[in-house]
Amino acid sequence: MFFNIFSLKNLLVLSLALNASLILRVLYEKDSEIINGLSVEKQEDALMTAASVLSEARATQRARPSMHSSSSTVDSDVRDTIINLDHGDPTMYERFWQQAGDKSTIVIPGWQSMSYFSDAGSLCWFLEPEFAKEIIRLHKIVGNAVTKDRYIVVGTGSTQLYQAVLYALSPQDAVEPVSVVSAAPYYSSYPLITDCLKSGLYKWAGDARSFSKEGPFIELVTSPNNPDGDVRQSVVNKSGGILVHDLAYYWPQYTPIVSAADHDIMLFTVSKSTGHAGMRIGWALVKDEEVAKKMVKFVELNTIGVSKDSQLRAAKVLQAVINSCQYPTSLGSLFDFSAHLMEERWRLLRAAVRQSGLFSLPEFSPGSCSFLNRSFATQPAFAWLKCLELMKDCEGFLRSNNILTRSGKHFGVSPQYVRISMLDRDENFHIFVERLSTIHLRHSIQVDETGE
Amino acid sequence: MFFNIFSLKNLLVLSLALNASLILRVLYEKDSEIINGLSVEKQEDALMTAASVLSEARATQRARPSMHSSSSTVDSDVRDTIINLDHGDPTMYERFWQQAGDKSTIVIPGWQSMSYFSDAGSLCWFLEPEFAKEIIRLHKIVGNAVTKDRYIVVGTGSTQLYQAVLYALSPQDAVEPVSVVSAAPYYSSYPLITDCLKSGLYKWAGDARSFSKEGPFIELVTSPNNPDGDVRQSVVNKSGGILVHDLAYYWPQYTPIVSAADHDIMLFTVSKSTGHAGMRIGWALVKDEEVAKKMVKFVELNTIGVSKDSQLRAAKVLQAVINSCQYPTSLGSLFDFSAHLMEERWRLLRAAVRQSGLFSLPEFSPGSCSFLNRSFATQPAFAWLKCLELMKDCEGFLRSNNILTRSGKHFGVSPQYVRISMLDRDENFHIFVERLSTIHLRHSIQVDETGE
Structure with missing residues (x-):
């Protein structure tokens, strides 16, 4: 009888209107005790759960057509598709994140994160504390890197951090640029990024195996290596070098985690750990305070910090990854x-x-x-x-x-x-x-x- | 009587539970016609409205204490506060965005915006089309810049775009670096950013008024000027120069909009137009295709694109700004x-x-x-x-x-x-x-x- 008069759609709108008016009454009329933070958060959580059902439905609708859009052009014949x-x-x-549901959904109101500063008093003043916390938790649970007594520097992807490292390690007053080397085959972007501005601070010097020049140098150790997957260590057999470890692929989906990496400078990125390349978020674990400070200075000069929206989203995503490890579902x-x-x-x-x-x-x-x-x-x-x-x-x-x-x-x-x-x-x-x-x-x- | 048995809190939870179960029924049991995109979006909008009431309440709670946190330390005596x-x-x-409510709130599910690419086929492949659309609409309604026959390049703040411009305008094979000048007083970051990597492509050459060196040069015209608010035009009176217009402050809250700026290269940023500095989003309007292409190349080398999360949020914020112009409320x-x-x-x-x-x-x-x-x-x-x-x-x-x-x-x-x-x-x-x-x-x- 009840359902004959009202459609489900009508009821939904009714119930929402009821909610809105109740919330308004609760918040603004009286009963001030209910406005404490926890209570409001709990209510928001409940709303989020309902919202997630919808968001997941939209995900399923949208994901299918988008499969073709970015990297392939489908023709009548599948053999002509450019891959x-x-x-x-x-x-x-x-696919993982679609199936994982709303746990990694983020809601950012218009008034939030407007300032340049995330944590004005800390060494990395543009690092969101919430994101830093999740980085430490993730490394602890996966066991792939030591975070104790390390500074965390966030970057617009590990690409920006790579440049921040070069800036931090190159003396400002050197007569000639520091040599930057890596064992071939090396990541194709290293030489391009290093030399694109013809910097007087550093210069690409090619394959680390054939490097023999005198003086200071920086050796990039990518492990597992991009492009060939090789698990690597330093190859230059002489003093005066500083090692930078690019550990973008040191995660258990790509290689066995045999021990917690414990190097002076280690670079990571969400692009290859959680798959969120569009976020442009990377992080560095840095032992030396002065190196970390100079890296922060570079990011300040280069982009005045790193997107807060992406950092907050990355924090939520890492939290969901950690939860998926601690309380695994059927997925x-x-x-x-x-x-x-x-x-x-x-x-x-x-x-x-x-x-x-x-x-x-x-x-x-x-x-x-x-x-x-x-x-x-x-x-x-x-x-x-x-x-x-x-x-x-x-x-x-x-x-x-x-x-x-x-x-x-x-x-x-x-x-x-x-x-x-x-x-x-x-x-x-x-x-x-x-x-x-x-x-x-x-x-x-x-x-x-x-x-x- | 009804209110004697159930508290407002009980009712709220009840109503939310009702919502959740209704939505589930609507989506998964039958009535499949209701799951079409529009319908789902409408339901999400309704939920968002309810969510916004809560989010605004939280904003009010949080804004007060945070007022002191980033830029001042409050002591017992207000006279000791460091400003x-x-x-x-x-x-x-x-304050504007708190009062404006939920219209600029963004929801990003975990599976969204994972790829590096926003629009793989376009010149600026990492520019979110939605954001580009709102940029054009905003300039049209405010009348502060010509967008017709311009390429839009997005950057991690206009700071990154400034560097992209220098890279794009400097010949790769020049014997000596191009001079970069601006009339004093000039933005304090210009010399620091220009010279931080001791680039062989470009070099800071100081006050544009006293510049007399032969050869090509780049003149930065910031109008209204940072730091002194002066409305400016080029001051170097010789040929061979390329002008870059930094129009970060050419918005009606700072200066009268007298005409639509129509220069070859114009830089803008959300930091100073909408106040969202933490987003790190800027954009350039560029006449010449080759210059735009080289700028895109720089952003690709520097950070492999720009945060999609922030671009999507910026699109929503610009949309809210446009709406606030078209349909002004009491605010x-x-x-x-x-x-x-x-x-x-x-x-x-x-x-x-x-x-x-x-x-x-x-x-x-x-x-x-x-x-x-x-x-x-x-x-x-x-x-x-x-x-x-x-x-x-x-x-x-x-x-x-x-x-x-x-x-x-x-x-x-x-x-x-x-x-x-x-x-x-x-x-x-x-x-x-x-x-x-x-x-x-x-x-x-x-x-x-x-x-x-």
């Missing part, structure tokens, strides 16, 4: 989800490479992971693919098959190699491995024709 | 609110300066503002205060009175000047003018003692 695996865009993680933790996915993808890729017969991949030995409590081999965020001798330009060859990758020449080695992102959305990844496995058959004529 | 007006922290705007538009506040503050400051007798301020002639439809004189975001001849270190003198300002020496002129932020919270501003007006009486002895 862009040049960048390490971590869209693979979207598992973020690391269970992504480690499983990486394992599956590497299995499919290796099978495709075997079937094609035109390529090879690096092999990794298993290690024992203290976080996942099992032994497995590194399953990197990038595949470092080597073409057979007869194809000298692996990137060009794959491009002719509508697969966009990054040539080895950008990483300081031969164009016989390419770097391929393993972090794209499921659909694109599956088209990619399917196509790779059949290239041999479809393109054998083309390979012969090039005469190589 | 920090060194930075241009625009916390004055918090007025953002520009009504802030223009009124600036007028009032300048009136109070000038009265305090007169009463003290120790200082002087620049005078501005009135101009007709096409946006506010009235005539008024520039009322800048900074006061450019000059101490009497007998006090050579104005910054030091004010510091001894617990007022922190920035010395003229950082702006390329005499330390007899200081720059003072006019954008702090009401409470701090009022303590400041009160103290300034009485300095003469309280500190005449101290001034005599220094013998100056």
Whole structure:
């Protein structure tokens, strides 16, 4: 009878109106005891729960069409789809966050976070204390880095922190720029970023293995390495060097966590740990106070701090990651989800490479992971693919098959190699491995024709 | 009777539970037609309205204590409070956004904006299309800049865009760095940012008025000027120069909008237009495609794009500003609110300066503002205060009175000047003018003692 008169829609509006008026009465008329912080927060939580149901529904609606938008153009024939695996865009993680629901949803009212300052009195005055707290908690639970007696410096991605480190480690009054080196194959952006402004403070000096110049130098140690997944240590065997550890990929979905990294300068990023590349948030763990201060100075000069909105969102996301580890649901933790996915993808890729017969991949030995409590081999965020001798330009060859990758020449080695992102959305990844496995058959004529 | 059995609190929880269960039924049980996008959005809007009541209540609770936290330390005696007006922290705007309610509140679910890309096919691939749309709408309604046939480049604040411009305008193969100049007093950060990495591409060359070097140069024209509020045009009278217009303060709360600025490169920022400094969002309007492309390249190398969270929030905030202009409430538009506040503050400051007798301020002639439809004189975001001849270190003198300002020496002129932020919270501003007006009486002895 009741439901005959009112539709569900009517009731919803009615109930909300009731809420709003009740809240107004509660807040403004009397009963002042109810306005204490906790009570208001509890009410907001309840509203958030309801809001999340809607937000999740919208997520499901929107996620499907967007799958094609950024990295592929779908044609009538799936074989013509351009698969862009040049960048390490971590869209693979979207599925986890869609399924995880509202725990990482953030609400920011217009009046919040307006000031330049997050914590005016602290060394890193633009670091949101809430985000700093979650960074420490996450490293503690994963066990991948020591945070004790370290300063945290937040950056607009670890890319900005890389430049902050170079600025901090280069003497302002040196006669010539400090040499910056890394063992090849090295991250393709290192030389570009280092030399883009022709700085008098620092200068890219190439492969760390062949570095022999006298004087101070900075060695970048990326472990696991981008592009080849190698677990690395310093290679320059002489004094006067300062080490910078880029640990963007030292997370259990990519490699076994064998011990807590304990270096002087360590760089991390949400892009590759939680998949939130669009946030542009990274952090550095820094032992020396003076180095940390100079890094802060650089970020101040470069961008007057780091987006507060993204820091607050990152705090919420890290909190959700920690919760997913402490109280895993049927979905598992973020690391269970992504480690499983990486394992599956590497299995499919290796099978495709075997079937094609035109390529090879690096092999990794298993290690024992203290976080996942099992032994497995590194399953990197990038595949470092080597073409057979007869194809000298692996990137060009794959491009002719509508697969966009990054040539080895950008990483300081031969164009016989390419770097391929393993972090794209499921659909694109599956088209990619399917196509790779059949290239041999479809393109054998083309390979012969090039005469190589 | 009803209210005797159930408390308001009970009813609230009951109503919320009813909502949640209704929404669940609506979404998941049947009636699938109701799940279409529009309907879900409408329901979310309704929830947001209820949520906003709570969020506003929290804002009011939190704003009071936080007033002291970032820029002042309150002692038992208000006269001992340190008033920090060194930075241009625009916390004055918090009050507008608190009163404006939920229209600018943003909700970002965990799965959203994960990719590096915002619009992969466009020139500025990391620019959120929604934000670009609102920028164009805002300039159109305010009438302060031409957007037609311009490229929009987003930056991590206009600070990053300033560097992007230098990178874009400097030839990569030049024998010596391009000179960068600006008429003194110039923004104190220009020389620091320009020279911090000892770039071989560009070099700070000081006051534009005394610049006479041969060869190409870049002239920065900040109008209204930071620090002195002067409405400016280029001053270098020779060819070979490229102009960059920093229009951070060309908004109707600071100066009459006399015409739409129509320059080749124009920089803007939300920090000084809406007061959201913590977002770190700026934008450039650029005529030349190649310049825009190189600016995009710089932001790509420097930070791999710009926080999507902040761009989405900025879009929402600009939308709220536009709405406040089109459909003004009793609060007025953002520009009504802030223009009124600036007028009032300048009136109070000038009265305090007169009463003290120790200082002087620049005078501005009135101009007709096409946006506010009235005539008024520039009322800048900074006061450019000059101490009497007998006090050579104005910054030091004010510091001894617990007022922190920035010395003229950082702006390329005499330390007899200081720059003072006019954008702090009401409470701090009022303590400041009160103290300034009485300095003469309280500190005449101290001034005599220094013998100056």
